[in-house]
Structures are given as C-alpha cells and as structure tokens.
Amino acid sequence: MREREAVRPGRVQHVDVLRGFALFGILLVNAQLMAGPYTAFGGGPHAWGVDRAAARVVTATTTLYQLFSFLFGYSFVLQERSARESGSPSAPHHLRRTAGLFGLGLVHAVLLYPGDILMTYAALGLILYGLRGLSPRAALRVAVCLVAGLAVLLLGYGLLTVAFTEPVTPAQYAPEAARVVAAYRGGFLSVVGAHLRELPTALGANLMYTPDMLAAFLAGLAAAKAGLVERRGRDRRWLRGVVVRWLPVGLAGGVVTACCANGPLDSRWFLVGHAVSLLTAPALTASYACGLLLLLSAVRPAAARVLAASGRMALTHYLTQSLVLALVFTGYGFGLYDRVGTAVVLAGCVMLYGAQLALGVWLMGRVRYAPAELVLRTVTLGRSPGSSPRRSPCPGSGPAPAADEPLRVP
Template identity: 25%
Template sequence: MKQRVNTIDALRGFSLLGILIANMLIFQYGMFGKDKPEHFQLSSFDTVSYVWTKIFVEGSFLPIFIFLFGYSMMKLKEKLEKNNMKVKRHFVRRFILFLTLGLLHSIFIWEGDILLMYGCIGLFMLMFINRKRKTLLVWAIALLFLNSFMGFGSYEETDKEIEKMESYIEKETVAYSSESYADALGFRYSDETPFDFPDYFYIVFLFITPLIISPLLLFGMYGAKSNWFTDPRKEKRLYIRGAIIFGIVGLLLKSSHYIMNDLSWTTGAYSVGAILLAIGYIFGFAILYTKVNRKVMSYIEKVGRLSLTNYLVQSIICTSLFYGYGMGLFGRLGVFQGILLAFFIFAMQILFSHYYLKFFKIGPFEKVMRIFTYLSWNGQPKRRKKKVVEEVA
C-alpha cells in the first residue's frame, strides 16, 4: 500500500511540472492570447519552443491530474468505508470546498483555475462512486469515443471574429500590464469577451463539460479499483506496453495539427491525442519510477504530497512575476525563457516541500481540505462504531 501511495504522489508532483509549463503560456500571453502567438511576434526560437509546448505538454498534463483525482476518490472512499463513515456526505463537503477555493482563486488571483472544475466534476461523478470496475471502464471508453466525435469538424473564423479576438487580446495585454491590481481584476470580470455566443451557450457548455473531462477521471477510478501502481516493478510489462502504444499514437495525433494544419480534422485529432498522450505519460512515469534512484523520487513525491498548496503557490508566484502590479513581464519574457522559469520555480518547490515536510505532516491547504471533509480540527476521520444488535433468546 505504501509503495502505491508513493507512486501516486510522485506522479502528482510530476504532473505539476507539466501543468506549470503549459500554464506559462497563459501567464505570459493570456487565456486566449496563448493560442494567437502571431499577435506577440515570437522569435523563431520561441516559435519552436511554443510548438514543442503545444505537442509535448499542453493538454496532456492536466488530464494526468484528473486521472489522479479519480484515483484518489476511490482510495478516499475505501478509507471512509473502513471507518464506517458516510461516503457521499463527506465527498459533497469536499467538493463544495473545491468550488469555494476555485471561485476565490479564479476571482482574486488567476482565471486559469482548475479547482472550480474539480468541484463541479466531483459532484457529477458521485453517480459513479459505487459502480463496478467493469462499468467504470465501459463508461470511460464510451465517453472518450463520444468526445472524439465531438472534436472533429471544420470551422473557420470570420473576419469579424478575428478582429474581435485581436481587440480582446490587446485589451487583455493592457489590463494585465497595468500597475493597478484593480485594472486586472476589473478586466477579468468585465463583460468583455472574444466571442458572440448566445446566453444559452454557457448553459450547454456547463452541461457538456463533465462529459468532456470525465473519461480520464473514470479511468482513474478504474485504476484504483484495479490496484494499479501497487507494485510498479511487477506491473512493468503492462506499463511498457501502455507507454509505447498510447505515447506514440498520442504524439502522432497531436503533431498532425501542426504538420497538416490545413486539414479540418487535425483539431479533433489534437484533442484526442492529448488524452492518449496523457495515458502514455502515466504508464511511462510508472516505468521511470522503478528506474530512478529512490531518494531522487522521494523529492518529487513530496511535491505531490503538497499538490494543492504548490498549485496555488504557482499561481501567486507567476501572476506576481507577469502582471503589471508585480514585475510586469506579461508578453515580454518569451516562450523558451518561460519554460526555463517553470523548471526553476518547480526546483524551488521541491526544496520548499522537502524542508516543509520535515516540520509539518501536511500542507496548509491540504489541512483545510481535511478539516472540512471530516469536520474534525485534527483533519483525521473519526471512526464510528458499528451498532451491535444482540439476539434475545
């Protein structure tokens, strides 16, 4: 059991690095500006770095986090049942806190928040919490195929849409380059949008988002029920096959979007490839875990043990560096230097996590999560005694 937990913690720490590298594009160029590199006139070297990030990183590390979210759900369920506690009641409290933290994070720090999504998808996934292992796999595959068909299709922006997007990116750049925190906050929650969607679109989007995200989460739940990562050394053959098949297919599909970008189907191929590559990374990291020095991996595990705290700290550091009320590097640093900065920040988080856990057993935000989940100040579940009914002779 301990080996499995260490593997999952290490994978969670590894995914935090990938998420940070991908998020560097948003921190530097904005939520929509990251997909319009021509607006920022990147150098040829930064263009290569941009395409590398798009193919190898973006869209393929957040799914790992989602997979681990589903995996952790099932392990927490087992822990709650072991202590004779109400499973869904505790999960609802946990996901409400995710919603609250995500809302505060997205309003006051950064709009690229994922915690709000975690809360929403977590509540949606409660309908699967008691399903059998085979049922989870069937649903995961079915929803993955559904998403694949949804992603394929052709769409060309009109001149008006291109002009509106350019205007939005320009205003976004001005707001996030401003020395006033109020300007950044005001722009983020203004009525300014780069699209002319009807009001009902957002209701539809809210409905389909869980369907888009849930396949990896279901795979995570299936993996937990299948006891994946309990002993990576014995399961090495499975991981090698998974890493090779999913990794190669995922990279080919994602690369097609840049090699054959004049074809309409490559956008959908990119989306499917991102998920497949994420699965390849999961299996590949499990292999790496058995090869790399145990002490080295222990540092990555510690980052994963403080994943919620480290994720929020990444947002605070990067918005302070790139936004105008901090160092004002928005749109100025460059993609390659942003990647180097991500590695530097992650290295600092490795040191922070290592020394923090010498004095404390759990991170500050992880502690809040446990207190709210268990309604216990020590953050530990209170074991409930089973009622014993004696027969009356």
C-alpha cells in the same frame, strides 16, 4: 516542535509521484496562458522562431491535465475505501470536500487565474460520487463513450468552421488584445476586473471539456478498483510495453494538434486539432506515466521520494504556481504581461518547478499537511484534523472517527 511524518501504509506512493510529475505539465500550460494573449501560440505576428517552436513542442507533448483528472478519480476510490474501513460517513465528507474545493477554486479564479480547474473538479466530483458503484468495465465503457462523443462533436464543428468561415488574423484580434494587456498591467482592481470578465468564457471552455474530464475520472476510478498502480507500478515489463505501444500514437496526435493550434494551419483548425488530441492524449499520458515509473525504478529511485513529496501537497503547489505567475506577469507585481517570449516563460517554469520540488521535500518532512491541504481537510472533517471528533451522547451510536488519510486533490 517539528513533526516528521513518514508516508503511511494507506498512501500509494506511485500515485503521489505521478501527481508531483503532472504539476510540471500544468505549470507549462498555465504559465503560457497567464503570460500574455499570444504566448501560448508562440507570440504575436513578429515573434521569434524559438518562441514559436517552444509553443509547438509544449502543445505536442503536454497532456498532463488528463493525468491529474485520472488521479482525481483514482484517489476518490482510495478515500472512499479509507472512509469505509474506518466507519466514517462518506456522503457528508464528500459534500464538504467538494464545497471546500469549489470555494478555493472561486477565490483562485477571481484573484489569480480565471482558468481555474478546481470549481469544475468540484462539480464533477458530485457526479463521480453518484457513479461510484460502477464496475471497472462499466466505468471504462462510459469513459470511452464520453470521449468519443465529444471528439465527434468537436471534429464536426471544426470541419464546418474550416469550410464556412475565414481565419482570424492578428490584426483583427489586436484591439481586443491591447485592452487585455492594459488591464493586466494595471492595478489590483484592474486585474480583478479582467479576471471577472474572462471568468464566464473560462467556465464555458471548462464546461465544453467536462466529458473528457469526467471520462478521465472514471478511468481513474476503474483503475483504482482494479488496483492497477499497486499491481503494475513496479512491473517493468508491463510498463515498458505500454510505452513502446502507445508513445508513438500519442506523439503523432500531439504533432497534429500542434499544427492546428500553433501553425502552419490557421486558427480555423483549432477544434479539429483538439478533437484529435482527445483521441490520442490518453495514449500519450499513459506512456508518460509508465515511462516515469520505469525510469524512477531503474535509474533514480531517490527521485521518487522528491516527486511524492510534491504530490502530497499538489493543491498548495497548484495555487502557489498561480500566485507566483500573477506576481510576475500582472500589475500585482512586475507587470510583465505580454513582455516575455514563450521560450523565456518556459525556462522560468523549469526554475519554479525545481523550487517547488525542493520546497515539497522540506515542508513534507516537517508537517503533516501543506497549507491548502490543511484548509480543505478541515472543511471536509468539519473540525481541525488534530482534534477529536464529536461523539453522540448515546454510547456506540456516534460516527466513527474520520480516516487519517490525507486528501488527494489536484
């Protein structure tokens, strides 16, 4: 028997809408990294101009990983609030939740995509739990310090790189790229071996940007404690003001980042561009979020329900994206690694995202939890979500049932 579930009062639909929207930005970035060694940079030395232009546009305009991190912090507060109201034990649930998230991320990294973010989110989730008592103002101050400190370090190291090193040419990178291409076009063991070799580098890159992720977590925590989305999500004047003030700043920073990462500046400028992105990406992310809510409330209110459905199963969609991309580009399936231009890859992302939106509406109209969300919630509760919690033999001394609030994870 099919179970049709309406969005319950405990959920904040705008949060689900924004998460569903952020899935598209995550897909655009990850698809380029999974499609070939040069795809994210617009292709190799003989790539078409349209591919280079497509890569520059994505680099300049896609900062939605920050929105995911922000929503992680926002949802953390909603989960804590729900657990507190129901009398559920917060610490054991959070520990099991992060352990489950780490486990899913490890499987994801080894089998599908070594650039997994779930393991990093799980580790940072423990830190966020320790900082949960911060006031909104204190959380924002810590977030600003984290971002500013990382930006200064990247800028300083980047400028030293520009001053004292030579740029890496395509010819220098070609032998390593050829080995990577051969590995990803091979069989199952070859692909998994490539993932395992790349995993330490990917984890190191995530570690370098953990201050930025934690800052976004804390910004989300501060916003949730202030009820920002609930209070301002339908305030068209306020939403419009954010877009008008901050979109130019964010786009200007994105253009600088694209010039450093995708040319005309050479590879030595990469870290300089990312330092600029750290400082301006929050403006661009906020503009996108407010612009989307403004657009949906004024023009396409029905589209909000479509995005919200995908937002409710964001973890399943995130893992499914990697599965589909692995089947397309690696030896698991079609083996198209380094055989498709950036523009074609991005066009495929549009098709995949559209299919996911349709799947989200269909699936969330029939089940309470999508597959990955069901697994994570079962681990968190220590039982099936549909079963009754075990009670203490002493009347009145056992833990209260867990809150019936779906987990909100990226």
